[in-house]
Every structure is written in structure tokens, then in C-alpha cells.
Amino acid sequence: MTIQKPYLLFIGDASEQAAAKMAHGIAFWTPENVIGKISYPECKALIDVPEMSIGEAAKKGAKTLVIGLVNSGGFIPENWLKTLVEAMEAGMDIASGMHTRLAEFPILKQTAEKTGVKLLDVRIPQQDYPVGNGKKRTGKRLLTVGTDCSAGKMFTALALTAELQKQGKKATFRATGQTGIMIAGEGVPVDAVVADFIAGSIEILTPNNDPDHWDLIEGQGSLFHPAYAGVSLGLLHGAQADTLVMCHVPTRTGMRGASHYPLPDLKSCLELNLQTAKLTNPNVKCIGFAFNTSQMPENEARSYMDKVEKEFGLPCVDPVREGVKRLVEKMN
């Protein structure tokens, strides 16, 4: 699947900032791919991108309208449909990260047939993947793992990619979730792959490469999440990571979507990740931690990270506050 750039970001009636996190991620990481945004008067999310009409965006060259917000249930309300159809009639493809296929909405299907534009369901695998073979591949791989979902795994992998590229190193971000795929323009929506092919799909995502090339692979879920650990383990095995970075939100008190489950402690989480990763790469090691300390005052965040750094003897950073240079120094 190729998502044609540049994008017009649609955030419609996003009910809160978090609902537009896909649009925000795309605008933050690849501003060069973003022409503008469309929001409705009731929109509660702020994205620092010029507001514009469909006509204006089309004139400026927007090739794809990206549905950059989530709503619960995966349906598309009537008022969105109007905007999407208008964009299609102006020649734009539509890209969506929802579980529901765009073509299941009759008006979108009809309009696509009429106009010839594409409906791109980023969350739905577009190819058949093989079962994993576990064979060693060339090139270097780093996987971001975490104590929970939404712990900064995509952000950290993107920050590491940017820092390596800035230093002139060969590095590619490998997307495994819908926002990551919109940013990279390609990837594997691993949580939507058929269970038998989880590891195999990641082997395809990160093929043989130059010995000094790094794949920075976006992790998903957590080995300690009661719903998603299977995805995390298959991804870990398929990645054959040489290097792990562990992501964590110190202020979180329960697992995301399963708050009756406590977060695992860092030591247990790290040990289980290393132990299971060794199956497909016996030389795997962890080079540090990436924390999202946005809910902590700066001094508290620093003293927390100093403590962890001392306990594990590994660099601890908050990629937003200070970048990931100290992690990159450990990548060799």
C-alpha cells in the first residue's frame, strides 16, 4: 500500500486532544507531508497546521485526506461523510486507521467507483504474510518495548531514527501501528494480522539490510497486557532485535484498557522481554529506558530517572524533554 503525499489532515469534531493523536503525530514527525487540516467548529483538539477548505487543499496539491482522529466504535458519522465525499470529488484518496473498512460505507464506495480515487484502510493488512522462519537476517535492529500500550514506543523509535539520520547513520523507521504507517507511508498493521503470521509479518517488515544499517522497529502492547501480549511476543520474535529500549510512563497506575491490572515493575518487564527475545536473537541486550514523564514536574522526573539509571546501569531519558542522544551513544 502506498499512501500518496502530501496529506490533508481531517480532525473534524475531535472530542479531546487525545482523539486527534494520529493527526498530531503526523504533523509533528513529518510536517513536510502536511498541507493543512480540516476541523469543525466544535473540535476540541489543537493541531498547529493551517486550517483550509477542501478546494484550497486540492489547489495546494493535497493527494490524500487522512482521517486523523478516532471515535469510539469505528463508525463514521454523517457529518464526516460529507467532508470525505467532497475531498474524493476533489481527487483525494482517503486514508483511515479504523478497524472498519472505508468501503463498508456505501456512499464512500460509490464515490470511489465514480471518481477513481482510492480508499486506503491502513489498519487492514493488504498482503498475505508467511509464517515466521526465525532465520537470522543481516543488518541491525532495535525494538522499542514497553510496560504497557501507549507508553511511547512509536515516539521513541521515531526519535531514535531522526537522531541516527542526523548523525549521518543509515536508519529506517519500521511502522507497526496505524499512526506509524501514516508517518512512514508504509508498514505492517501488526495487531490486525492473522495470529499465525505475527512473527512472519515482522520478518517481512525488516528484511536483510546493510551490516551498518539500523531498523528502528515500533513495538506494540506489552508482554504484561492481558489482551495484547500475544502480539507483543510475536513482534519480539519476528524482530530478532539486537537491541531493546524499554518505554514506560511512571505516573500510570493501571494497564491501559485493563486498569484492574497493575503495571509490571521495570525489572520483571525487562527480564521477561530479554528472556523471550533470546529465542530468536541470543545476543539481544537492552541499552536503556525511555520515559514519558509529562505528568511529573521536571525535578521529580529527573530524580526518578536518576534512580532507575543507577539501579540498572543504563541511560534513562525522556525523549520529549531531552532527546535520545544518550541512547544512540549506546547503539553499536
Place this chain on the structure above:
Amino acid sequence: MTIQKPYLLFIGDASEQAAAKMAHGIAFWTPENVIGKISYPECKALIDVPEMSIGEAAKKGAKTLVIGLVNSGGFIPENWLKTLVEAMEAGMDIASGMHTRLAEFPILKQTAEKTGVKLLDVRIPQQDYPVGNGKKRTGKRLLTVGTDCSAGKMFTALALTAELQKQGKKATFRATGQTGIMIAGEGVPVDAVVADFIAGSIEILTPNNDPDHWDLIEGQGSLFHPAYAGVSLGLLHGAQADTLVMCHVPTRTGMRGASHYPLPDLKSCLELNLQTAKLTNPNVKCIGFAFNTSQMPENEARSYMDKVEKEFGLPCVDPVREGVKRLVEKMN
């Protein structure tokens, strides 16, 4: 999905005994559901079931022709199609465990439309499953886990179910693979479920039940298989097993389909299963081992099992040679 019984087993031109293992499993575990079989002259598999024509089977009341053999690639050769169409015209549904959908073969699709019989793809999930919630359910659960694929997990779960029922206990076999589903008439084809829903599908498969009721859940794969460990972990979490039985083939030298990977040792395999199972059931324990010692002389098998029994302090049985009574004694 309901698979109407009784069955006519189709083993066509099975190239070896192992190719007809689904038919064999059905005939062995549920002979009361089997009317007869159809094999071609070149068939290399023996199943102890009367050979009969489509017409004869229909007259005796066969409701479903079950494709009881596997071939590589999941295609259906021309000579099978003829038999399948004849069965459909005699009023039988067709049930298949292949990855390829039956309806993808135009002649089968057309014949189904014409005759009104059903094409049942046992390997393809027929419903949407929720994500797992990890909430404790009532009733007791045993899961068969293993060092590898094809290590006796289905056989052991079925043997335990039969033994419990013989003793007058409440017990239900819960199928997770295509042969198990054909035997039970229902189940979850877990390796074909979308990755995000692995654990959730197993929560649905084994719902709340009476406090003294046992679900005997068929395990899949192995936490140490480089392709399938994600399925195994999601299944383990969704099962919330109180009790594990570990299945192993002592004579196997490499992982199935990935023979460059050695089998894990029993101790590491048991520890990792218990450790990860504790996430959703902190009280999980292992009550014993089930070995497939068919490739060992009886005295060698017994001395191997005695050694393991001594090492772990847990009963070790070969379910085929001696049954599973000694395991059932530990279920409380």
C-alpha cells in the same frame, strides 16, 4: 458455526498416514459421528471406517462431508472437486479446515448456491471477537501446553475430558484447532483470529461455568516456537488456566517447521509457561506431563518418564499407552 453430524470423511488421495490425521482424529474420538469414508485407490492412509459411495452415505444419513486430509498449499485438486460436488448434490454440507475458503473455488460456490448446502470453513473465524479483558471467570480450566507444535495437546485434552466424564465429573473439551473443532462441532480457530483478539477469543470460548466444571482447553504451538509463540501466549492469557499439563515428544530433535531451532528443555519451558500464565491467574500450577513416546520402545519410554517424574515430582504419562488417570487424580 454448527457442523451438522454425522459425517462422511473424505481422505481422497492422502499421500501418507499423517496427511489424514484430521479424519483419523475424528474417527478415533467421535466414532458415533462418523458414517463412513471415501478414499481413492491411490490413498496411502488407513482409517478404520467403512468405505462407501456418496449415495450410500447419503442414504445412511450423512449430513456433512468433512475434508479430512491436508495437502500442501491449500488448493483443491480437480479430482477432489468432482467428489465434493457429488456430495453437495446429494444434500451434504462440506466442512474444510484449509486456510483457503471453499467458496473461492467457483464450482463449489455455484453448487452451494444451486443446492442450498453450506460451505463450512472451520479454520476461518465466523464471528468478531472482543479484545480480552482479563477478568476472572468462574469454573475450572486446564490448558495443555507444549514444547512444540503437534506435541499431543489436542489428544491429551480430549483424553482428560473423556476420563473426567467417565468418572461422572462435569467436563467440556474446548477446541482451538481445526481437527478439534470438527470433533467438538464448535470452537475457536485461534491461529486464524486477528492478532489483537487472540486472548479475547479464548475468553469467549471458555465462559463462566459451574464452580465444579472443568474446561479442558486445547493448547496451540509453543512459547518457544519462533513463528507461533504469540498465539501460544495469547491463548495462555485468555485461558486463565488453573492447571497446565505439559506435552512433549521426547524423540523430536528440532522444532516443527523450524528444525534449526532446538526443542526447549522441560524445565525452562515449564517455568516460562507458569511465569507468563500467572499474569491472568496467579494460582496456576502444573499437574503433570503427557508424553508421546510412540517412537520409543516401551521400557525406554517408561524409564524416561520415571526420570522426569522424579525430577519434577509430577506424574508423567503417555496418554496412548496408559491413559491419563494419574493426571486426573491431581485435578482438584
